[in-house]
Amino acid sequence: MTSVQERRQTERKALFALAIPMILSNITVPLLGLVDTGVIGHLPEPYFLGATAVGAMIITFITWFCGFLRMSTTGLVAQAYGSEDKTQMFLVFSRGLLVALVIGLALVIFQVPYIKFSLALAGGSEQIQFYAEQYASVRIWGFPASLCNLVILGWLLGMHKARYAMWLIIITNLVNLCLDLLFVLGFEWQILGIAWATLIAEYSSFALGLYFVHRTIGLKRQQREEIWHGLKQHLLDKAQLIPFVKLNRDIVIRTLCLEICFVFITFQGARLGDTVVAANAILLNFLLLISFGLDGIAYGAEARVGRAKGARDNKALALSVNTALVFNALFALCYSLLFLFLGHWFITLLTNIEAVIEYADRFLPWMIALPMLSCWCYLYDGIYIGLTQAKAMRNSMIIATFGCFFPAWWLLQDYGNHGLWAAFCIFMISRGVTLGLHYHRNYHKFI
Numbered sequence: 001m002t003s004v005q006e007r008r009q010t011e012r013k014a015l016f017a018l019a020i021p022m023i024l025s026n027i028t029v030p031l032l033g034l035v036d037t038g039v040i041g042h043l044p045e046p047y048f049l050g051a052t053a054v055g056a057m058i059i060t061f062i063t064w065f066c067g068f069l070r071m072s073t074t075g076l077v078a079q080a081y082g083s084e085d086k087t088q089m090f091l092v093f094s095r096g097l098l099v100a101l102v103i104g105l106a107l108v109i110f111q112v113p114y115i116k117f118s119l120a121l122a123g124g125s126e127q128i129q130f131y132a133e134q135y136a137s138v139r140i141w142g143f144p145a146s147l148c149n150l151v152i153l154g155w156l157l158g159m160h161k162a163r164y165a166m167w168l169i170i171i172t173n174l175v176n177l178c179l180d181l182l183f184v185l186g187f188e189w190q191i192l193g194i195a196w197a198t199l200i201a202e203y204s205s206f207a208l209g210l211y212f213v214h215r216t217i218g219l220k221r222q223q224r225e226e227i228w229h230g231l232k233q234h235l236l237d238k239a240q241l242i243p244f245v246k247l248n249r250d251i252v253i254r255t256l257c258l259e260i261c262f263v264f265i266t267f268q269g270a271r272l273g274d275t276v277v278a279a280n281a282i283l284l285n286f287l288l289l290i291s292f293g294l295d296g297i298a299y300g301a302e303a304r305v306g307r308a309k310g311a312r313d314n315k316a317l318a319l320s321v322n323t324a325l326v327f328n329a330l331f332a333l334c335y336s337l338l339f340l341f342l343g344h345w346f347i348t349l350l351t352n353i354e355a356v357i358e359y360a361d362r363f364l365p366w367m368i369a370l371p372m373l374s375c376w377c378y379l380y381d382g383i384y385i386g387l388t389q390a391k392a393m394r395n396s397m398i399i400a401t402f403g404c405f406f407p408a409w410w411l412l413q414d415y416g417n418h419g420l421w422a423a424f425c426i427f428m429i430s431r432g433v434t435l436g437l438h439y440h441r442n443y444h445k446f447i
Contacts, residue, residue, distance in 0.1 A: 021166035023296030047127040053281035055135030068251035070154035077158025082310020096151035104144030138195035142202040152209035176201035250390035257401040279360040298382025305386030332375035376432030396434040404430040
């Protein structure tokens with residue numbers, strides 16, 4: 001075997017060692033969402049499902065918006081890991097936790113105006129408004145834990161501790177699942193049961209995550225003292241904070257654009273009727289199943305690309321990207337085939353309301369097409385996170401959102417919900433194309 005073949009084989013093994021645990025664990029996230037949807041979807045009225053979708057969007061808008069906490073942490077820690085800078089590894093972690101706690105506590109304090117404003121934007125029937133407020137009023141207390149969990153997950157990924165990250169996600173979702181079934185089916189708490197189950201799971205995840213971080217550190221006393229001294233000296237150092245703030249600023253803008261699109265789909269569905277928003281809630285859960293699965297490859301690429309940049313190894317960078325591109329396409333094809341053959345069955349598992357089943361079936365072809373159309377943007381996001389090239393991600397998302405998604409929806413709005421999903425597909429394609437072109441024009445400049 002030649003040295004080139006050996007490097008390729010080593011990279012494939014390294015990528016899979018990171019990606020497979022994350023694929024397995026990531027899939028449990030949307031599967032939990034599917035269980036939530038299935039439990040609520042079998043209640044007698046569609047507005048229960050619609051209210052859960054709207055209430056969850058109010059909460060996940062902030063969680064996804066704060067995705068910069070995980071992304072920047074993974075990229076910066078992976079580079080520190082590649083350069084073997086232990087002090088920097090813990091500086092990134094400490095800054096991330098500090099920012100997460102400040103944002104989380106601020107949202108708890110200002111929860112009433114935030115929920116009222118969000119519900120006013122969402123619209124929908126009186127029943128959807130009532131139950132969505134119930135759900136959001138419980139879930140919002142979990143923000144401090146859920147935002148810190150983003151930092152912990154990002155740090156574990158950057159440290160190449162994919163198995164810890166896997167068990168963190170899986171155990172958290174198992175706790176959530178068991179409590180879902182207990183609170184909704186056992187105690188008959190309906191939507192409040194879903195909310196309380198998720199809230200308890202978020203704080204359980206925070207405790208478990210801190211334990212995994214402690215296990216990962218494993219430093220001798222002298223090393224801990226040296227790192228603690230470095231933290232006190234550099235945690236709020238302006239020279240290091242400015243690049244950190246700029247990186248997170250660009251990721252925030254990028255994530256805000258993405259959030260606007262998802263919120264628009266949910267809220268626009270609410271305006272089209274209870275059946276439409278209920279069907280779209282099912283389809284959005286399918287989309288999450290796609291995205292979280294493909295993100296497993298992207299997470300592996302983040303860590304490997306970040307490590308290559310930290311070690312200033314251009315050949316390793318190119319090899320990591322090329323390997324990830326191949327496996328990304330293969331996984332996307334598997335997802336398309338899954339929805340082609342089992343899509344209708346999945347829908348019937350999630351609801352027994354005939355009107356919702358019939359309506360969701362009409363839009364299943366979009367779910368079959370989306371994995372192959374969107375897999376490129378998921379992977380290039382991971383590559384750019386590893387490179388900490390957030391400005392390019394920001395510009396790509398702005399173009400895709402305001403140059404593609406909203407113009408496409410405006411032109412296609414007469415086609416109703418089909419026009420909405422067509423605009424979303426155009427949005428995902430444009431993200432992959434813009435980032436792909438930028439990478440292949442500039443890859444030689446990244447290291």
